[in-house]
Amino acid sequence: MPDVFVGGVGMTRVGRRSEPLPELMADAAHAALAEAGLDAPEAIVVATMNPEEFVGDGNFASNVATQMGFADIPTLRVETATSSGAAALYAAFAQVAAGLRASVLVVGGEKMTHLATPRVSEIIGRSIDPYERAYGATMPALAGIVTRALLTRGAITMREIPQVAVKNHANGARNPLAHFQEPVTLQEVLESRMVADPLRLLHCCPISDGAAAVVLTGEPTHVRVAGIGQGTDTLAVRHRRDLASFTATRMAAREAFGMARFGPERVDVAEVHDAFAPFELISLEDLGLFPPGKAGRATLDGDTAVDGRLPINTSGGLKARGHPLAGTGIAQIVECVWQLTGRAHGRQVPHASRALAHSIGGLATNNWVTLLEASS
């Protein structure tokens, strides 16, 4: 299989945005294409989770391509709920690796802040098993149950979880494109209102608008896609053996590291799916970046801070950069590329040569791990 490289990246500021979604996506896409030195890609893969319900438009791949001035360029949409961006990257990777296209633009995004929060929650909730949904399950409710399981297992404490939010807000404060650019204190997290016991508001990522784009190419560049892995799990959370670990992440990591032929110990910086603060801790262990039961302590000790041993979510993560759903998996790649090419101004990790991006779809039903390596 021929190597696949990142030709260019781009993203919008994440937050409340007034522009229509296709315009946000076009902005991100044109930035990535400009960096790649391309007037146009050979093909486009579009990631959106649910544009029909969020913005009222379908046929979104054609919609976005037309908006970008690329009505004559092959385009398709990929969706795996909240990990759609990572899945789109994989679909584009396959096209380039197969030699079907020399360059593919991957662009993802979502726009939700114009809707009332309960409506957004309902739409996102369609990614939950229908029977669990019928009993009132929402994403925060299920995340609360997962967190309870994690606490019951005893490997993590309610002192460690909020530190994830504190760290990621501190990182977001260094990222001019982040939704939240203000630090929060441990006290503020602990005193924020309860959302789904034991999760409080500041344990949860915000509802964000935004878009991100990556150009993949067969032409060697400074950053190579070293591995991509996908893992899946039952739609129903109740069908799982263990609530306090995500099988889908472990499968995805195994596949990605297998393709890359290096292990988690070689990763220098990572973007991890922290839709809820405890998910970062679960994921760090599922990914093999920290030994079982050690991620919480490591977070408290500052090991995952920008100046720590293994900086996690230097962008601010979903928690502070924000979570424009299908844009998130691609925004993670953008941050990783910026880290690997020395362009993460104000939050640069020194000598980063291998980066990991981890994206969760639904309640960990469809997770992805992407490994990027700086070309030597």
Added chain:
Amino acid sequence: MPDVFVGGVGMTRVGRRSEPLPELMADAAHAALAEAGLDAPEAIVVATMNPEEFVGDGNFASNVATQMGFADIPTLRVETATSSGAAALYAAFAQVAAGLRASVLVVGGEKMTHLATPRVSEIIGRSIDPYERAYGATMPALAGIVTRALLTRGAITMREIPQVAVKNHANGARNPLAHFQEPVTLQEVLESRMVADPLRLLHCCPISDGAAAVVLTGEPTHVRVAGIGQGTDTLAVRHRRDLASFTATRMAAREAFGMARFGPERVDVAEVHDAFAPFELISLEDLGLFPPGKAGRATLDGDTAVDGRLPINTSGGLKARGHPLAGTGIAQIVECVWQLTGRAHGRQVPHASRALAHSIGGLATNNWVTLLEASS
């Protein structure tokens, strides 16, 4: 690029179905897997156009995989409006051609008949340009405008168009899985109620439930995917130079024939996207299967009937087999494979060794051509 083959195919009866959509899709998938001799595929690509609004569920790739007993198998969803099935086939083709997966199950379907027709029309209408939609455009309305343009160009008559419906109903009557299994007369078509002038009810495909599946594999079988091509066009119909021909089909055909290294004159049988009867005539010419201005006359002369020179839509086409949206592009492949392997009982084309499937997404914004060849 290594060759990609069809390992197995399967589909449900199309029509009004009471089963939930994931169950229909699982039925089609398990039939295809059984034929491929696989307990499980290495990966799954799911095609649905808009499950969130049609059946109220999202995260549909995980939903369907779980329903099939494949919760642990990598799965993603691909969408390009009404051509989603063909797009999913392409995404799977890329995975196998890249060597990422040895076998990929492609399964697509839709369920709509439980909803009122105006609601279905509204949901499908989201694939139309938002500004044209704001002026009341629906798919039949736009198809009516296209048909007027075709008639104005003078190459096709209102005598030729209904013959497409007559032929395709005759074919559907020979297909036990077709939505409509009754022939219609020219008179019945001409006397059916007006839907969007000059299109009458029997010029239009029905609203159908159903699912279809194909297993792609790197292992040689009796049928090889010889070529796949994609073509796109502006979302807005008003932005096009010519209404009476679909640029997206011409692009897709050029790419597919280029990959296959044979021309339209070598095609023995074809499934063509006849969502509206005149679309079959437009498409036969756009695909290069008939010279410009000749498709109507050829249809009247019986050239495209099952016993004609180039049988078109032996399954009954969208018109009579039915149009379960994202299932359609895959159902076309199923029919082509049945023709190439001598299993199109009651409607078999003798000595068919090359087949073409043509799928239209939206109002011809995202079209696909797939070429299959019987292995010698």
